Amino acid sequence: MAWNEPPGGNNDQDPWGNRNRNKGNDGPPDLDDLFKQLNTKLNKWLGGGGNKGGNNNSSGSGGGFASLLALVIVAGVLYVAYDSFYTVDESERAVVLRLGKFYSVENPGLQMKIPFIDRIADKVNVTQVREHSLKNSMLTADENIVEVSMTVEYRAADAKAYVLNVRDPQSTIAHAAESALRHVVGSARLEQILTVGRDQVQALVKERLQTYLDNYDVGIQLAQLKITDAAPPSAVQDAFDDVIKAREDQQRLVNEAQAYANQIVPVAQGQAQRQLAEAEAYRQEVVAKATGESDRFSALLAEYEKAPDITRQRLYLNTIEEIYAKSSKVLLDVENGNNMMYLPLDQLRKNSTASAISDLTTGAANVNNLTQSEVSNLTDQILREIDRRRNNQ
Structure with a gap:
């Protein structure tokens, strides 16, 4: 069914208000007719159609003015509706003035303002660099x-x-x-x-x-x-280039000197620390040795106070033993004798046979391996033997 054909087949009226149209014309309505019909309805709405018996020219001029006025009103309404809304982008902020004075800063989104009263001074992009x-x-x-x-x-x-x-x-x-x-x-x-x-x-x-x-x-x-x-400036650019180059050379030399210092200083510090450690060890050794000698002298003094003669004789023999231990000659001190007996052991060693030398060497090695207590016992035995022979005489 066509858009201008009412239900039931009654085709005497279409949506544009035309009655009894030519049944053979099924095309769209004429624009001039539509404009006239719209003008007529506006005149009726504005009161321009009440004087039906009047002059046609006056009626036509009045209808034209009314139509123009209606169009102006409709256009004004549409403009007001259009001007009342605006959008603000996500990166923008809208500065709104009301009657020329600052009113607000609007955030992103669809916003509304009062036409002819509010005015958007500017939309500022607050994220743009x-x-x-x-x-x-x-x-x-x-x-x-x-x-x-x-x-x-x-x-x-x-x-x-x-x-x-x-x-x-x-x-x-x-x-x-x-x-x-x-x-x-x-x-x-x-x-x-x-x-x-x-x-x-x-x-x-x-x-x-x-x-x-x-x-x-x-x-x-x-x-x-x-x-x-x-x-x-370009006139002195070469001189400044030389200054910069000299400064770079200075910095390079400073870095090299610093690297050399970083290499030498730890070595010197290590040597100094080693010498300090050796000096401390030597100090502790000397102190310990002096302490031991002091303790030994204190012990010897106590023994001397108990038996002065024996201790004196013992010290004498120990001293003689230390002296003769480094000598190749052997001397025997005989009591009540004018001369000391001299035994040329070095000559005897030269004239002795190899076996005798070996025996003497072995004996000497055995003597050298004696402990201090064994030497002391041997010394006591020699002293007793000397006393015994002297008493027998």
Whole structure:
């Protein structure tokens, strides 16, 4: 069934209000007829159709004005409906003014405002990182000229301050960055800017620039600041290259000397520690030996006090024994004799046979292997034998 054919086959009226249409014409309605019908209905709604018996020209002019007025009203309603809603992206913040005064900062999403009263001053992207670069010649603290290139990356952290507090935020950050850079460079030496002090200069510039922006209340937060290049003027570039090369050679020599010191110092410390240990061991040995001698003398003194004559004779014999042990001659001290008997053992050894020499060597080895107590016993026996022979005489 066609869209303009009512149920039951009654085709005397379609949705456009046309009655008794030509049954042979099944095409779409004429646009002029539709406009006239719409105009008629608007005139009736606005009261323009009450004067049916009036002049056709006056009725037509009144209907045209009413139609125009209706179109204006409909367009106004549609515009108000369209202008009442707006969207804010996820990375944006909308600054809304009401009657020209700040009203609010709207978050992402679908938002509504009052038409002709509220106005969106701007939608600020608070996540976008903006960049500003500058390059200029500046005077250092030691009265040298240096060309410095710097890049500043920043973002609009406060949408209200970024839109309303300054007229041109980009121009503001450009002037503030140059001012901060000139202040720090003017307080530093050229060598510091060109070499190892560049990072420190960079940090000071960033800190000062952020202070300026906070004082201006522009709603800008620095993300990164980097001094990309710093060089002396081209006229003196060769001289500065020589200075830098000399400084690098100096640093290399310092590193080599430090490496040599790291190699030598531990060895010297080890030797010193070894000598200290040997000295301590020698000290302990001498102290222990002196302590032992002292204890032996104390014990000998106690024995001497008990039997002075025997102890004196014993000390004498021990001393003679130590002296003659290193001599190749043997002397016998006979009591009541004018001369000491001399036994040329060295000559006897030379004239003796090999077996006799072997026996004497074995005996001497046995004598040398005697302990101190055995030597003392042997000495006592010799003394007793001497006393016995003297008594027999």
